[in-house]
Amino acid sequence: MSGNRATRRPAVPQHPTPAAHSTVPRPLPLLGLVLALAGLAIAAYLTVEHYTSPALLACPENAVINCRKVTTSPQSVILGIPVVWLGVAYFTAMTAANTPAAWRSGHRLLRAGRLVLAVTGIGVALYLVYAELFEINAICLWCTGVHVISALMFVLIAFGTALTSKPTSAGS
Amino acid sequence: MSGKPSIDSKRQARERIAAQRAAAQHRRAMIQIASAATAVVLVAVAVLIGVRLTRHTSTTAAGKSSSTVQAMSGTAPASLVAQVTGVSTATLDKVGAGQVGQIPLAIKGAPALTSGGKPEVVYIGAEYCPYCAAERWPMIIALSRFGTFTNLGLTHSASGDVYPNTPTFSFHGAAYTSAYLSFSGVETNTNQPTANGYTTLDTPTAAQQQLLTTYDAAPYVSASSAGSIPFADLGGQFLISGASYSPQLLAGKTQQQVAAVLNDPASPITQAVDGTANALTTALCKLTGDKPATVCTSAAATADQGKLG
Numbered sequence: 210m211s212g213n214r215a216t217r218r219p220a221v222p223q224h225p226t227p228a229a230h231s232t233v234p235r236p237l238p239l240l241g242l243v244l245a246l247a248g249l250a251i252a253a254y255l256t257v258e259h260y261t262s263p264a265l266l267a268c269p270e271n272a273v274i275n276c277r278k279v280t281t282s283p284q285s286v287i288l289g290i291p292v293v294w295l296g297v298a299y300f301t302a303m304t305a306a307n308t309p310a311a312w313r314s315g316h317r318l319l320r321a322g323r324l325v326l327a328v329t330g331i332g333v334a335l336y337l338v339y340a341e342l343f344e345i346n347a348i349c350l351w352c353t354g355v356h357v358i359s360a361l362m363f364v365l366i367a368f369g370t371a372l373t374s375k376p377t378s379a380g381s
Numbered sequence: 382m383s384g385k386p387s388i389d390s391k392r393q394a395r396e397r398i399a400a401q402r403a404a405a406q407h408r409r410a411m412i413q414i415a416s417a418a419t420a421v422v423l424v425a426v427a428v429l430i431g432v433r434l435t436r437h438t439s440t441t442a443a444g445k446s447s448s449t450v451q452a453m454s455g456t457a458p459a460s461l462v463a464q465v466t467g468v469s470t471a472t473l474d475k476v477g478a479g480q481v482g483q484i485p486l487a488i489k490g491a492p493a494l495t496s497g498g499k500p501e502v503v504y505i506g507a508e509y510c511p512y513c514a515a516e517r518w519p520m521i522i523a524l525s526r527f528g529t530f531t532n533l534g535l536t537h538s539a540s541g542d543v544y545p546n547t548p549t550f551s552f553h554g555a556a557y558t559s560a561y562l563s564f565s566g567v568e569t570n571t572n573q574p575t576a577n578g579y580t581t582l583d584t585p586t587a588a589q590q591q592l593l594t595t596y597d598a599a600p601y602v603s604a605s606s607a608g609s610i611p612f613a614d615l616g617g618q619f620l621i622s623g624a625s626y627s628p629q630l631l632a633g634k635t636q637q638q639v640a641a642v643l644n645d646p647a648s649p650i651t652q653a654v655d656g657t658a659n660a661l662t663t664a665l666c667k668l669t670g671d672k673p674a675t676v677c678t679s680a681a682a683t684a685d686q687g688k689l690g
Contacts (some may be wrong), residue, residue: 266509267609267623268542278543335425342433344528346541360426364419371411376403 233312237369241307241362245300248358249367252296255351259293279349284340292337296355299330303362312369320370327366334359427583434576457533457550457636464640465518465550466525468655473522473681475646479656484685485619485664488596493617496563500616501666502635503589504552507570509539509579512624513611514549515618515631518639519657521550526676527669528559528593537634539579544628548636553582561669562616565589569610596620615661619689625660626653639672650658 269275273341285292306323334356341348391417494501506513534551552566570579592614598607602622613621631639642648659681666677
C-alpha cells in the first residue's frame with residue numbers, strides 16, 4: 210500500500226500554479242491595504258481642500274510649514290493634471306492591488322503592475338519632496354504623510370514581491 | 382520491483398531539494414534587490430534633505446551679507462514717503478471702491494481697542510511675507526489721512542518665497558502720531574532666512590498676541606487661515622486677515638515705481654492699493670466718529686460705507 214502511494218506522488222504537479230503564491234506572509238496584504246486606504250483618505254482630503262478652500266492671500270505664522278502654498282503651487286500640477294487627482298488614482302489602484310486576493314494571485318501582470326505602481330509612487334514622491342524643498346520652499350504635512358505612505362508601500366511591495374517570487378524556471 | 386520506487390523517490394527528493402535551494406537562492410537575490418532599492422530611496426531622501434540644509438545655510442549666509450546693502454536704504458526717503466502719503470484726494474475719490482479682493486471685516490461684540498484714549502489700530506505682519514508687503518501700502522495711505530508716519534523703513538518680501546521681493550515699507554521702528562488714532566505696527570520677522578524660518582524682529586506684546594489668537598481664528602476667519610498674517614485689528618470693530626489684493630500686481634517693481642503710479646486711477650495698482658486704502662478709511666472713520674470731516678465725508682471714504690456692516 211505504501212509503495213503504491215509512493216508511485217503516485219509524481220502525479221502531484223511539479224510546476225507551481227498561481228496558488229503557489231498563496232505563501233504570502235499574512236500581515237502583508239493587511240498592511241498594504243491599511244496603508245493604501247490611509248493614503249487614499251489623505252489624497253481625498255487634499256482633493257476636497259484643493260477645490261473648496263478659497264485662495265488665501267496670507268502667510269501662515271510658520272513660514273516653513275505651509276500646506277496651502279504647496280497645494281496651490283505650479284508644481285501641484287503635473288502634465289496638466291492636479292497632483293491631488295493623481296494621488297487619488299494612485300491609491301485607488303494601490304488599494305485594489307493590495308487586497309489579499311491580489312497578493313495571493315500569481316498573475317504576472319498583476320505582480321508586475323503592483324511593482325510598477327510602487328516604483329512610480331516613490332518616484333513621484335521623491336520629485337514632490339524635491340519640489341517642496343527646493344522650488345516651493347515650504348512643506349505640507351499632509352503631503353508628507355502621503356510621501357511617507359508611498360515610501361512604506363514601496364518597501365512593503367518590494368519585499369513582498371521578493372518574498373513571494375519564484376525562480377522563472379519554476380514557472381513564476 | 383521495490384528498488385525502482387526507491388531510486389525514483391531519491392531522485393525526486395534530490396530534485397525537490399535542488400528546486401528548494403534554487404528557490405531560496407532566488408528569494409535571497411530578490412530580497413537583496415529589494416534591500417538595495419530601499420537603500421537607494423533612503424539615500425535619495427537623505428541627499429535631498431542634506432543638500433537643502435546645506436543650501437539653506439549658504440543662502441542664510443548670503444542673505445546676511447546682502448542685508449548690509451539693504452541696511453543702506455534703511456529709513457524710507459522722505460520724498461518717497463511724501464509721494465505715498467500724499468496721494469491726491471481727487472485720485473482717491475475717483476478710485477472709490479477700486480478693485481479690492483476683501484474689505485475689513487466687522488467684528489460683533491468685541492471690546493473697543495484703545496490706546497491713550499484713542500481708538501487703536503494694531504497691525505501684525507512680517508517683512509518676509511509678500512501679502513504683508515502688499516497690505517502695508519494701503520494701510521500707510523489710509524492712516525496718513527488721519528495722522529503722520531515717521532521713520533518708515535524700506536524693505537521687500539523674502540527673495541525665496543512666493544511673490545519674491547515684493548517692494549514695500551516696514552513698520553519696524555516706525556512711529557505714528559495722530560489726533561484721532563493710535564497705531565502699533567509689529568513686524569515679527571525680517572526677510573532674512575534662517576534654519577527655522579526668518580530672523581526674529583519684533584515680539585508682539587501679550588495683549589497683541591491675544592488679539593491675534595482671538596480674532597485671527599474661527600469664527601472670525603476660516604479655521605484653515607487661523608493665525609495668518611497680515612493681521613490688523615481696527616479699534617476692536619474691524620479686522621483684516623490676509624492681503625486685500627494679490628502681491629502679483631507689485632511684482633518686479635521698486636517702491637519708487639509703485640509710488641509713481643498711485644495717482645493714476647487707470648493703473649491696476651492704483652485700483653487695488655487706493656481702493657483698499659479707501660475701504661480702510663471708511664472703517665477708520667467709523668472708529669473716529671467721522672473725524673476729520675474733510676476725510677470722512679469724501680467720496681473715497683464713503684465708497685465702501687454700505688459694505689462694511
